[in-house]
Amino acid sequence: MNVHVADGGAAFKVRGLSVAYGDKPALSSVDAVFQQGRMSAIVGPNGAGKSTMLKAAMGIIPSISGDALFFGRPLDEVRSRIAYVPQRASVDWDFPATVIDVVLMGLYRSLGPFTLIGRRQREFALGCLEEVDMVSLADRQIGQLSGGQQQRVFIARALAQKADLLLLDEPFAGVDAATEKTIVTLLKKLVREGGTAVAVHHDLSTVTAYFDDVLILNVRRIANGPVKKAFTEAHLAEAYGGRLVQAEPELI
Amino acid sequence: MIDIAAFINALTFSAGYNTAIVAVGAILLGWAGGTVGTYLLLRQRSLVSDALSHATLPGVGIAFLLMAWFGGSGRFLPGLLLGAAISAMIGLAGVEWLTRRTRLNSDAAIGAVLSSFFGLGVVLLTIIQSLGIGRQAGIGSFLLGSTSGMLRNEAYTLAALALFVAFLVFVFRRPLTLVCFDETFARTSGIDIRRTDLLLMFLVMAVTVTGLRIVGLILVVALLIIPPVAARFWTEKTNTMIVVSGLVGAASGFIGTALSASVPNFPAGPVIVLVAAVLFVLSLLLAPARGVFYGLYRARAFSRKVHRRQGLLAILRGEAIYDKDTIRVLKSEKLIRGDGTPTRAGLDAAETAAREEALWTIYLRNNPDAAYRAARMRLDPIADRLTASEIAELERQFAGPSGVLPAQ
Amino acid sequence: MGDLYIGLVLVPMTIGALAAVSCALLGNFLVLRKQSLMGDAVSHVVLPGIVVAFILTGSISVGPMLLGAAAAALISALLIELVRNLGKVEPGAAMGVVFTALFALGVVLLEQSNTREVHFDVEHALYGNLESLVWLSGMDAGSLFNRAALADLPPQLGRLVLALAAVLIFLVVFWRPLVVSTFDPVFAQAAGVPVRFIGAALISLVAIVAVTAFEAVGAIITIAMLICPAAAARLMTNRLIPQLLWSVLFALLSAVVGFWAAGSGMALIGSGFSVSAAGMIAAVSGAILAVCAFAAPQRRGAVN
Numbered sequence: 001m002n003v004h005v006a007d008g009g010a011a012f013k014v015r016g017l018s019v020a021y022g023d024k025p026a027l028s029s030v031d032a033v034f035q036q037g038r039m040s041a042i043v044g045p046n047g048a049g050k051s052t053m054l055k056a057a058m059g060i061i062p063s064i065s066g067d068a069l070f071f072g073r074p075l076d077e078v079r080s081r082i083a084y085v086p087q088r089a090s091v092d093w094d095f096p097a098t099v100i101d102v103v104l105m106g107l108y109r110s111l112g113p114f115t116l117i118g119r120r121q122r123e124f125a126l127g128c129l130e131e132v133d134m135v136s137l138a139d140r141q142i143g144q145l146s147g148g149q150q151q152r153v154f155i156a157r158a159l160a161q162k163a164d165l166l167l168l169d170e171p172f173a174g175v176d177a178a179t180e181k182t183i184v185t186l187l188k189k190l191v192r193e194g195g196t197a198v199a200v201h202h203d204l205s206t207v208t209a210y211f212d213d214v215l216i217l218n219v220r221r222i223a224n225g226p227v228k229k230a231f232t233e234a235h236l237a238e239a240y241g242g243r244l245v246q247a248e249p250e251l252i
Numbered sequence: 253m254i255d256i257a258a259f260i261n262a263l264t265f266s267a268g269y270n271t272a273i274v275a276v277g278a279i280l281l282g283w284a285g286g287t288v289g290t291y292l293l294l295r296q297r298s299l300v301s302d303a304l305s306h307a308t309l310p311g312v313g314i315a316f317l318l319m320a321w322f323g324g325s326g327r328f329l330p331g332l333l334l335g336a337a338i339s340a341m342i343g344l345a346g347v348e349w350l351t352r353r354t355r356l357n358s359d360a361a362i363g364a365v366l367s368s369f370f371g372l373g374v375v376l377l378t379i380i381q382s383l384g385i386g387r388q389a390g391i392g393s394f395l396l397g398s399t400s401g402m403l404r405n406e407a408y409t410l411a412a413l414a415l416f417v418a419f420l421v422f423v424f425r426r427p428l429t430l431v432c433f434d435e436t437f438a439r440t441s442g443i444d445i446r447r448t449d450l451l452l453m454f455l456v457m458a459v460t461v462t463g464l465r466i467v468g469l470i471l472v473v474a475l476l477i478i479p480p481v482a483a484r485f486w487t488e489k490t491n492t493m494i495v496v497s498g499l500v501g502a503a504s505g506f507i508g509t510a511l512s513a514s515v516p517n518f519p520a521g522p523v524i525v526l527v528a529a530v531l532f533v534l535s536l537l538l539a540p541a542r543g544v545f546y547g548l549y550r551a552r553a554f555s556r557k558v559h560r561r562q563g564l565l566a567i568l569r570g571e572a573i574y575d576k577d578t579i580r581v582l583k584s585e586k587l588i589r590g591d592g593t594p595t596r597a598g599l600d601a602a603e604t605a606a607r608e609e610a611l612w613t614i615y616l617r618n619n620p621d622a623a624y625r626a627a628r629m630r631l632d633p634i635a636d637r638l639t640a641s642e643i644a645e646l647e648r649q650f651a652g653p654s655g656v657l658p659a660q
Numbered sequence: 661m662g663d664l665y666i667g668l669v670l671v672p673m674t675i676g677a678l679a680a681v682s683c684a685l686l687g688n689f690l691v692l693r694k695q696s697l698m699g700d701a702v703s704h705v706v707l708p709g710i711v712v713a714f715i716l717t718g719s720i721s722v723g724p725m726l727l728g729a730a731a732a733a734l735i736s737a738l739l740i741e742l743v744r745n746l747g748k749v750e751p752g753a754a755m756g757v758v759f760t761a762l763f764a765l766g767v768v769l770l771e772q773s774n775t776r777e778v779h780f781d782v783e784h785a786l787y788g789n790l791e792s793l794v795w796l797s798g799m800d801a802g803s804l805f806n807r808a809a810l811a812d813l814p815p816q817l818g819r820l821v822l823a824l825a826a827v828l829i830f831l832v833v834f835w836r837p838l839v840v841s842t843f844d845p846v847f848a849q850a851a852g853v854p855v856r857f858i859g860a861a862l863i864s865l866v867a868i869v870a871v872t873a874f875e876a877v878g879a880i881i882t883i884a885m886l887i888c889p890a891a892a893a894r895l896m897t898n899r900l901i902p903q904l905l906w907s908v909l910f911a912l913l914s915a916v917v918g919f920w921a922a923g924s925g926m927a928l929i930g931s932g933f934s935v936s937a938a939g940m941i942a943a944v945s946g947a948i949l950a951v952c953a954f955a956a957p958q959r960r961g962a963v964n
Contacts (some may be wrong), residue, residue, distance in 0.1 A: 016562050016575075022547055023554040029562055031897045064555045065562055065575055091844045094355055095692065096900045105840050108851050141898040143961060161851070190881035209632035219627040220616075224780040233680075238617055299697060299934075346950075354953050355961025359696040359752070360891040366700065367884035368946020374939030375922070382934050396767060466699060470704070471767075474760035481753050517771040521765035529761035536747055544746045561690040 009070070011036040011165045011196035012057070017066035019049065019056045026052045028220045029066065034198045035213060036071075036164075039191045041201040041227075044217035045240050050200040050250050053217065058084050058167065062101075067074065070165060080109050083163035085154050087170050093143050093150060100125050102136040102153050106160025128159040131186055148179030155183055166190070169198040184210050207231055258514035263506075271513045272409040274399045274466070278505030278524060281462055284421050284502025285475030286483070288455045289496045293480040294432035295452065299362050300347060301476045304453075305460045305469045306366040307343025309373025312464075316380055326380075329406045329465065332394075333413075335459045342412070343369050345451055385483035397521030399512065406465065408447030413462040413606035417455065424451060425494070467521035474525040475501060482532040485539035488504045500535075504528035556581050557631035564605035567594045608634045611646040618649075633658050668824035669923070671795040674879065676941060677915040678820035681886035682827045684893075684911035686866050687903050691890045692842050697752065697884030698737070698863060703870050703879040705736040708766030717774050722815070725870055733867030736762055751795075777856040788878025790919070790937040816876035823872040833928065834858060840898065866963075875939050884942035885911055892949040895956035914945035916928055 012034040019027040027049040033039045042050045055061045057068035070078045083106070086187060097141055103125040104117055111121075129135045132152035137145070145153065151171060158166055165249060166187070172180050187197045191212075201207065214231045216222040218239040222231040261267040265275060292298050301594040315335025316326040343365045350361035430450045432437040439445055456476065463472035470493075483497035508524030540546050555577070563578040564587070573579055573592060587598035594602065612630040615638070616622065629637045638646075661797030683699070690696050708731040713728025732782055736758055743754040746812040841848040841855045849855045864955070866886065873882045893906035923934075 018558045020554055020558075023550040023628070025554070028627040028630075029558070029565075055846075060846060060849045064558050065577065079852045082850070084847060086844065086846040086850075090846050092692075092694075094902050095843050096894070097839075097843060098899070101900075102843070105843070105847070108840055108848075108853065111836070140530070143898070155849075157906050167850075192840060227512070242617070277923050293750075293753055296750055296752070298750070298756050302697075302700070302756065326746070350953055354895055354959045356691075356891050357694055357954075359694050360691050360887060360894075363696040363700055363883065363887035364891050364946060364949050367760065367880060367942050368949070371884055371939040371942025371946065374698060374936045375943055378934065378939065393902040471760055471764055473756055474764065477753055477756035478760065480918070481757050484749070485747065519767060519771055522767040522771075525760055525764035526768060529757070532757060532761070542748070547746075570728065641694050 006119055009036040010034065010069070010070070011069055012167070012198060013072075014053065014068045015066055017053065017056060017068065018064040019052050019061065025219060027056065027063075027217075030217065030221045032215045032224045034196065034215075036196050037191060037194050038212040039187055039197045039199075039210065040213040040215065040216045041199055041200050041211040042205050042217060043204060043207060043239075044222070045201055048218040048239070050217055054084070054167050054169055054198075054200060056161060058082075080161075081164045083158035083161040083166050084115055085158045085166065085168040085171060088147065088150050088154060088173065093145070097142055098139050099129065099134060099142060099145070099153050102142060102162050104126050105155045106157040109161070125156075125160055128156040129153075130181055131159055132156050146176070148175040151175045151179055152182065155186065166195065166197045167200075168197065170200050170202065172199075172201065172203065181237055204236070255514050259510055262510035262513040267513050270402060270404055270407050271368025271399075272405075272511070274402065274413050274520070275506060275509040275513075276408045277407065277411035277414040277462075278466060278520070279502045280411070280511045281459065281466065282475060282479070282501035282505030282524070282528075283416045284455075284477035284501070284505070285459045285463065286497040286499070287421050287425070287460050287494055289476035290451070290476075290480040290490075290497040291428050291432050291452050292456060292476055293484070294490065295449070297358075298477050299473075300358070300415045300453070301456050301460060301473045303347050303362040303365045303369075304340045304344055304457060305472045306373075307342045307346075307369040308392070308461065308464060308469055309338025309370055310376055311335035311342075311426070313373055314339070317376070318380070320380075320383075322579075323542070329409050333409075333461050333464070335396075336464055337457060339369070340457050340460060344457070346389070352587065393468070394464050395468050395470060396519065397464065397471070399466060399509065399520040401467075410462060410465060413458075414574060417458045417460065417462055420458065420532075421455060426456070428452060429490060429494065467524060471521050471525045473480065474528060475504075478525070478528040478532050479504065482528070482535040483536040485542045487541055500528065500531050504531060528648045554628070554631070560585070561588075561605055561609075561631055564598070564602040565609065567598055568602040568606050591659075610650055614646050614649050615642075665885045669919075670793050671817065672790050672937070673791045673804045673916060673919045675793050675814065675817055675820060675876050676790055676937065677912055678817070678824055679869075679877045679881055680885045680889070680911035680915040680941065681908050682820065682824045682869045683873060683882055684889035685827050685831065685904060686862065686869060687886040687888075688889035688907050689838065689842055689862055690866065690886060690892065691894055693862075695751075695863075696887050696891070699753055699866055699870065700738075700883050701736060701740065701755045702733045702757040702863070703869050703874060703882045703886075704772045705732045705762040705766070706871055706874050706879065708732050708762050709871075711766050711773065715769065722875065723812065726875065727872065729871040732762065733871060736865060737863045737867070772838075779788055788874070788876060788881070788938050790877050790881075790941075791923070791934070794953055802851075814876075816872075819872050820876060823869050827865060829860065829868060834861065838862070862876060877941075881938045884945045885914070888942075888945035890915065891930040892945075892952040892956070895949075895952040895959040898916040898958050910945065910948050914941050914948060918942070 010033045014030055014032050017027055018025070019029045030053060041054065044050050052061065057062040068075065069105060070082055100122065104121060107121060126135055129138055129162070132155050134149065134152050134156060137149065142150070142153065155171070171183055191197055208231065210225055213225060214227050215224045216230060216235050216239045222239045223235040258267060262271060262275065265272040289298070292301060312332050312335050315332050319328055319331050320326040346359065346365045350356050350364065351358045385640055412616045427438070427443050427448050428451070430441070431445055432442060435445060456555040459476060460472050465473055467475060479500040480493065482500050483493045486496050487493050504524050504527040508522055508527045512518045512520035512523045513529070535543065538543050559575070559578040559581040563582045566573050567588070573582070579588070579592065582598065586595055587601055588594050608630070611634055612626065616626055632645060687699065690699055703826045709729035709732025712732070713724040717724040722753035739758045740754050743749055743757060744751055747754070793816055795813050837848070837853045837858050840851070841853050841858050845855050869927045870882045889907040891901045892910050897903050919937050921944065922937040922940035
């Protein structure tokens with residue numbers, strides 16, 4: 001049932017990852033591999049543990065067992081090569097900051113504690129905003145952005161991190177069609193240039209169009225591999241059961 | 253230190269008439285506070301009561317000044333409580349207004365109202381002091397409460413108020429429970445949510461004002477917050493929680509006043525709060541439903557099962573085990589030796605685990621909707637979770653129609 | 661006024677202003693992190709800390725008391741986290757449980773021990789005695805350069821200068837991680853920001869400032885200044901640094917106007933009342949917030 005993939009060029013890999021909230025399991029011994037230079041989706045019904053998997057891999061929530069490797073190494077050694085894009089709804093957008101302030105947060109790891117933000121950094125951040133068509137809004141208060149624009153700001157911040165691996169938690173949840181297209185095009189370009197993107201995704205109808213590989217998850221791994229082989233009717237039925245309807249973005 | 257005879261006397265309401273009246277008042281107040289507090293907690297507005305109680309102080313001060321102005325005794329309790337109630341309502345309106353009309357969240361609004369009203373109250377208290385009419389007697393006791401110097405009239409007033417509040421809570425318990433339990437359902441069954449919330453705030457105000465004189469305005473919120481939080485550890489059901497919380501509150505009031513009456517220098521207010529706090533700690537640690545010890549035990553047991561299963565599967569695949577916890581669990585069950593090689597029992601257990609994994613996989617394929625539940629079940633021996641006939645059916649499917657194992 | 665102005669007015673007013681500004685600066689981050697009431701909780705548990713320190717050391721010297729208070733503040737922050745996580749209780753309720761229980765414990769311990777001899781009571785703890793922090797050697801401007809006279813300054817002044825310095829150093833050194841983890845803790849953690857450390861450092865600093873300010877000016881100013889100026893500043897602007905500056909301005913305004921109103925203001929309206937300066941400062945800060953809530957340019961949030 002599991003489609004085997006060679007993991008020679010794995011950008012991101014989890015082994016035996018188990019996570020529980022108290023004694024309520026969220027992930028049960030999940031193995032998964034995400035290849036370098038490819039765009040992968042993590043799909044599954046609500047409460048399947050999709051976001052949990054990314055968060056546990058990034059050490060944001062504790063896991064019971066298992067580990068995550070990035071480019072074959074533990075997180076701490078390669079943190080600078082990874083950009084994590086949280087769910088848009090996880091922050092309070094009524095924060096006193098402008099669009100460019102948020103993008104500049106992406107420079108956190110590359111700036112020393114006392115380096116001041118200068119013209120060079122601002123130019124660079126504007127370049128990142130250019131990629132998501134947001135330059136004209138650079139000085140806007142973030143509270144005035146639409147959902148799609150908020151997501152673009154998050155993507156621009158991830159670009160500012162100059163990472164080789166992007167982990168995105170529901171990047172298309174509640175965004176407009178134009179934003180979705182912009183983000184997909186951008187991610188595809190990054191992947192063509194050798195980058196890797198892994199996104200928690202809830203719209204089954206676009207999996208084939210957007211992604212190369214897929215992980216189908218429902219607490220345990222159902223299937224993992226190229227979309228053509230893994231994204232099958234049978235696997236989806238196994239994951240979603242009777243609920244094979246458009247899944248809502250999960251909130252965990 | 254504690255005078256047992258006096259304590260028993262107090263517990264049996266025979267430590268003097270005033271003490272008995274105060275005790276009855278404290279029990280009723282504790283019950284009302286615990287019950288109303290449960291609704292507050294369920295509506296996630298516990299700390300609104302903190303703003304409310306601090307906001308009573310300016311009202312107390314103004315009432316005192318007014319009554320003294322008109323030649324009365326500033327200490328007239330019903331007058332002071334009326335002042336407290338009015339300024340508490342103004343404070344509450346301030347919190348509502350700040351959260352609704354500005355971008356500030358309720359935290360900041362509560363803190364702002366609490367501190368500025370309290371500041372104003374202190375200003376008024378110092379005015380009263382410098383007028384030389386307060387002698388701090390009546391007013392000071394509103395900060396921390398006191399029952400020792402209480403007049404008989406005051407005890408009656410408080411007991412009557414507590415009885416009245418308890419009565420109101422009892423009368424309105426149904427709509428309140430419904431709104432807290434299921435807002436949508438409450439709305440469809442014709443309950444006005446906004447009015448019910450206002451009623452809740454009124455009850456909170458009533459408990460606070462009644463509690464001022466006994467527990468004091470700094471600690472009176474404890475009557476509304478501690479019992480429901482303690483009750484929550486005992487149950488997942490709203491109705492049970494309301495009852496348990498009321499009982500915790502009543503017990504705190506009862507034991508607290510009794511202790512205070514029988515131990516010298518044991519002020520009633522703080523002691524009632526401490527009794528509630530002790531009940532809270534006991535609940536936090538020992539309650540079976542959500543208590544810490546039981547929760548830790550379950551989480552550990554679950555984590556152990558996960559490691560056991562993963563270790564066994566690793567043995568079967570001939571992989572080395574690195575996870576320290578996994579090694580510890582397997583060693584403790586003598587499934588591997590000190591050098592990490594599996595024992596006979598370990599190999600057998602691994603075989604069983606592999607077979608059960610395979611059966612569970614088929615079970616999940618048949619019942620996809622059970623994924624969440626099954627993630628926990630599948631760590632137990634399959635015979636504990638499924639009936640013999642279910643297992644037999646899974647085994648039949650496992651072998652396949654041709655009797656050959658399907659590809660994994 | 662005249663000769664005694666510096667000693668009787670300026671010094672206590674400066675003490676109030678220092679406490680107010682230190683609290684207000686930190687308060688901005690508490691407001692943004694929706695932890696405003698941590699200041700309230702921390703200020704309440706200072707009482708049991710001081711009482712326990714007194715019981716343990718038997719003295720009322722400042723050192724042990726400050727230590728005890730700071731320890732109690734940190735313990736309470738830990739307990740709140742513990743109750744929240746272990747009991748899965750919402751933060752507000754967890755806070756309410758912990759600070760009322762500890763405060764009650766403080767009062768009972770106070771009543772049980774013989775602290776009455778040492779002239780310390782709950783009311784003093786709540787509203788301090790700013791008016792008494794005078795500098796009697798401060799006769800004229802010349803005293804500012806007189807070493808002997810300076811040695812006579814209330815020691816609270818020096819401690820509060822240190823506390824403010826600590827706050828400023830913290831903000832400068834940890835500015836970036838503090839802002840990132842306040843805005844987006846999940847991202848911050850993924851990017852390797854020591855989120856927990858920053859959170860703990862912020863609360864510790866709130867505790868230290870609360871304790872220092874508390875000893876000088878009482879708990880009310882501390883609570884009011886941790887919340888009101890920052891909340892009012894939040895309504896003035898949509899940029900973080902301007903918000904901090906507004907909060908400092910509001911804190912100074914509260915301290916100066918409040919202190920003046922409690923003393924000279926009362927005399928001015930011909931009343932002989934002596935009024936608590938601490939209470940007045942808190943009330944003024946609330947009034948400033950009320951004005952901002954009515955009229956400040958950014959009072960409505962963009963997102964709702």
